[in-house]
Amino acid sequence: MLHIYCPHCCEYREEEEFHAKGQAHIVRPLDPDACTDQEWGEFMYFRKNPRGIHHELWVHAAGCRKFFNVTRNTQTYEIKEVYKVGEKPTIVAE
Amino acid sequence: MQHYSGFGLLKHSLSHHENWQRIWRNPTPKKKYDVIIVGGGGHGLATAYYLAKQFGVTNVAVIEKGYLGGGNTARNTTIVRSNYLWDEAAHLYEHSMKLWEGLSQDLNYNVMFSQRGCLNLGHTLQDMRDIERRVNANRLNGIDGEVLDAQQVKEIVPILDCSSDRRYPVMGASWQPRAGVARHDAVAWGFARGADAHGVDLIQQTEVVDFIIEDGTVIGVKTDRYGEIRADRVGCVVAGNSSVLAAKAGFELPLESHPLQALVSEPIKPILDTVVMSNHVHGYASQSDKGDLVIGAGIDGYTGYGQRGSYGTIEHTLQAIVEMFPIFSRVRMNRQWGGIVDTCPDACPIVSETPVKNLFFNCGWGTGGFKATPGSGNVFAASLAKGEMHELAKPFSMFRYHNGALVDEHGAAGVAH
Ligand SMILES: Cc1cc2nc3c(=O)[nH]c(=O)nc-3n(C[C@H](O)[C@H](O)[C@H](O)COP(=O)(O)OP(=O)(O)OC[C@H]3O[C@@H](n4cnc5c(N)ncnc54)[C@H](O)[C@@H]3O)c2cc1C
Ligand SMILES: [Zn+2]
Numbered sequence: 098m099l100h101i102y103c104p105h106c107c108e109y110r111e112e113e114e115f116h117a118k119g120q121a122h123i124v125r126p127l128d129p130d131a132c133t134d135q136e137w138g139e140f141m142y143f144r145k146n147p148r149g150i151h152h153e154l155w156v157h158a159a160g161c162r163k164f165f166n167v168t169r170n171t172q173t174y175e176i177k178e179v180y181k182v183g184e185k186p187t188i189v190a191e
Numbered sequence: 192m193q194h195y196s197g198f199g200l201l202k203h204s205l206s207h208h209e210n211w212q213r214i215w216r217n218p219t220p221k222k223k224y225d226v227i228i229v230g231g232g233g234h235g236l237a238t239a240y241y242l243a244k245q246f247g248v249t250n251v252a253v254i255e256k257g258y259l260g261g262g263n264t265a266r267n268t269t270i271v272r273s274n275y276l277w278d279e280a281a282h283l284y285e286h287s288m289k290l291w292e293g294l295s296q297d298l299n300y301n302v303m304f305s306q307r308g309c310l311n312l313g314h315t316l317q318d319m320r321d322i323e324r325r326v327n328a329n330r331l332n333g334i335d336g337e338v339l340d341a342q343q344v345k346e347i348v349p350i351l352d353c354s355s356d357r358r359y360p361v362m363g364a365s366w367q368p369r370a371g372v373a374r375h376d377a378v379a380w381g382f383a384r385g386a387d388a389h390g391v392d393l394i395q396q397t398e399v400v401d402f403i404i405e406d407g408t409v410i411g412v413k414t415d416r417y418g419e420i421r422a423d424r425v426g427c428v429v430a431g432n433s434s435v436l437a438a439k440a441g442f443e444l445p446l447e448s449h450p451l452q453a454l455v456s457e458p459i460k461p462i463l464d465t466v467v468m469s470n471h472v473h474g475y476a477s478q479s480d481k482g483d484l485v486i487g488a489g490i491d492g493y494t495g496y497g498q499r500g501s502y503g504t505i506e507h508t509l510q511a512i513v514e515m516f517p518i519f520s521r522v523r524m525n526r527q528w529g530g531i532v533d534t535c536p537d538a539c540p541i542v543s544e545t546p547v548k549n550l551f552f553n554c555g556w557g558t559g560g561f562k563a564t565p566g567s568g569n570v571f572a573a574s575l576a577k578g579e580m581h582e583l584a585k586p587f588s589m590f591r592y593h594n595g596a597l598v599d600e601h602g603a604a605g606v607a608h
Binding site for chain 1: 432434435438443444445446447448492493494495496497501502503533536592593594595
C-alpha cells in the first residue's frame, strides 16, 4: 500500500484515495491539423514505460479531486517526490 | 526424444521411475543461429517449436533470463477461449483454439486442456446487448457461442447467486462451450520438450542485455552470460519487459506494464465445473483439477515491474467473487502472486516487424495472452521463417497506432480478458 502525499491537501493519505493517470508532461501538439500521422499517433498512444524512474500524473480522486505529479520508481515503487502540475521535477528520468 | 505412453509408464514403474530421460538438454550456445528467440515463456517456446517442426528452421536458440515458463505463462488463471468481437482478433484466437484442440497429441505431452466451457456474465441491459452482439459476431465467424438467460446460467452453475434482488443481478451470459482451461506449466514444458527434440537450443539463466545492430539491421544479441550471439533474425517475446528491450533497440512501443494478480484457495471438493467470468463486477473463477479455486484479479492502476500487485486490488476482486458466489465467503485463500503484463491502448497484441530490420516483436498480449499461446507461436514462427508477417498477424502491426487501424477490443470487452 502506497502512502501518497497530496500537495493540495498537504497530507499523506492511502493509495486507495488516488488514481494514477499515466505518464505526466504529455504535451498536446499545438497545431493538430499540421501533424503527420506518426506524430499524432505518438502523442495519442506511445508512452514511456521505464523500469525505473517515471514521472506520472495522479488525481486525489476520493479527496480534493485535484491533479498533481509524482516521480516514482516503477521497480522499487518508491515515491521520490510529489509536485504540482506546471512545476518541474527535481529528479529526472534518464 | 522418449515417447510418452501408458506402456512407458508401466515399464518405468518397474525401475521406480528413476530412469526417465531428461526432457530437454542444457546446451552451451553456438556462435551463430538462423533465429534467436528472446524470452522462454509459452509464446517464445511455441514459436521455436513451430519454427523447427512446421517450417524446418532448426538452427534456433531460445534465450531466457530466468527459467522456462517463469514469467506470465505459469502465473495466469489459465482461461482459454476465442469469443472476441472483432474479426481480426476472433480469427487469431480461433486459430489458437484449433491448435489447442490437438495440442496434447501433437506434443505427446498432456497439457490437460479441458473444454469445460466459459460463461461471460452480463449484469446490466447494456452488458446483455454487448453479449448479443459479440455472440452473433462469433457465430458469423464460425465460432461457437450462445446467449443464455439467468435461468439457463443457473442450470449450468447452480452455486452462482442469480437472484434478481442482488446489487448486480446476473441477467444472462455468453456461453462458449469449446472454451476451457489448460495446465499452464505443462504448456511451457510440452513446447520446450518438443522444440528441444527438433534441435532447438534452450538457453536458460541468460539475459539478453542489448542488440547488435548494424545499418539499421539486427545481426545478433548481447547476453550477460555468453557475450555476443549472432543471428539472421531475432524475435522478442518478453511480455512485460518489451518496452525495456525495445528501448535498447532504439524505438518505443505503445505499451504500459502493470502487475496483474491471481490467487488460489485451499483445495475443496469439486463444485465448479466451468469457467465463470464477469467484466462488470470484475472477478473470474474456475476450479483446478486439484480442487483449488483459481481466481483472477485486475491490474494495478499504476505501472510497475513488481511481481506482486497491490492489496486493494485483491480486496476488490474478492468482493466480486463473494457477490457472485456467496458460498465461497468462508473459503481460505492459500496463495497470491503477480505477473507483469504489457497492456496496449486497444487491448490487442503486437505481432510485428519493427523499425529495425530482421528484428520482430510479439508482445502486448496484456492480461489475455495465455489462450493465444499455440496460435501466437504458430503465426510468429511463420513470420520469422519467411521474414514477412503471416496473414493473421498483419492487422497486429505496431504501426497500426500510426495509421489508426486499431483493433479495439477494449471497446468490446471493457476489461481484462
Ligand atoms: C495473474 C495473471 C492472470 C492471467 N490470466 C490469463 C487467463 O486466464 N487467460 C489468458 O489467456 N491469459 C491470461 N494472462 C496473460 C498471459 O499469462 C500472458 O499474456 C502470456 O502468458 C504471455 O506469454 P509470453 O510467453 O508472451 O510471456 P511470459 O510467459 O511472461 O514470457 C516472457 C519471458 O521473457 C523473459 N525475459 C524478459 N526479458 C528478458 C531478457 N532481457 N532476456 C531474456 N529473457 C527475458 C521472462 O523471464 C519470461 O520468462 C494472465 C496473466 C497474469 C499475470
Ligand atoms: Zn488532495
